[in-house]
């Protein structure tokens with residue numbers, strides 16, 4: 001069967017050995033999965049989720065009990081006062097944009113302490129000119145770069161002591177950079193340092209790809225607000241689109257007023273039949289995140305054995321579901337991404353090519369054989385075509401499908 005699928009015997013044997021070596025990591029992932037499952041189940045029970053919450057509204061979407069209860073369940077799971085979980089958010093970028101425009105006012109200063117934020121925020125912030133950027137509204141931007149994969153704690157403390165910063169952004173996942181993801185230990189330390197000298201500044205975490213990778217979330221460590229996409233971790237591969245903003249009540253309210261309109265806020269927003277999928281997605285999320293982590297751990301060890309640089313290493317503690325593999329060769333990078341596509345359930349017959357995607361500076365190749373367009377909690381692999389030719393692999397609805405696609409991609413490297 002493996003050979004018919006185009007996976008060489010040599011790789012099949014190597015996979016057996018890899019799985020023995022990673023067994024201990026899988027055990028840790030299972031424990032986190034169980035804990036998060038308990039959290040989700042408790043939240044469902046606390047809010048008496050029942051058939052009526054699978055309702056649907058159209059038009060303005062007044063009095064959508066399913067939507068309102070979903071937001072309570074999300075808040076419970078994420079340990080926050082409130083949340084905004086909406087399909088009217090087009091993507092994670094949109095939710096981050098809504099949050100930034102909701103919390104910041106002209107002449108406010110916005111500080112990123114994890115270096116330059118995710119590529120799609122360049123035009124939102126005004127790092128790349130856009131007449132609708134924060135910069136065009138006189139919102140100033142500053143950044144403090146990471147130093148050797150850690151916060152520049154001293155520089156951060158010095159900068160926030162002045163008390164003129166309105167909002168600090170921490171990006172948990174690495175985005176399209178080769179830095180490590182931010183561990184929750186580091187996040188805890190930096191939040192403590194900030195709070196010691198400044199109680200007012202809003203601490204916002206871009207939590208994309210980070211949800212349920214551990215048993216706590218940044219909001220449990222004192223972050224005021226977190227933002228993420230529903231076609232990533234918390235959508236569990238079932239939510240058809242959307243994003244969330246969760247945190248302090250007054251911040252969620254500001255975000256709602258910005259997403260819809262001042263005066264309307266959370267009261268409107270038709271759910272058009274997706275409440276059941278959002279709830280079912282959250283229900284599956286702990287297990288789907290665990291499958292994604294297992295796929296990443298497997299890929300990390302396998303590709304390392306094949307001679308490529310992988311980050312994180314298979315036995316390193318993770319803070320997101322992203323696995324990078326550095327090929328130092330454009331052709332190999334493209335072959336690997338194409339191999340992931342060949343191993344996917346949807347569109348396995350098409351061959352992805354690098355293209356100029358809106359919001360990104362370099363050409364990007366995206367392997368995405370997913371049920372939901374652009375979903376990256378389903379196994380996906382993308383890469384900006386730039387040195388050192390690093391692929392960003394993430395997702396996996398089940399470990400078995402994830403493993404098969406990784407083996408198929410590894411086989412394709414031999415061509």
Ligand SMILES: *Cc1c(COP(=O)(O)O)cnc(C)c1O
Nearest residue numbers: 091092093118173175206208229
């Ligand atoms: C995915 C992601 C985003 C948002 O991307 P969308 O594709 O717009 O959902 C933002 N930040 C990080 C770190 C991400 O991984």
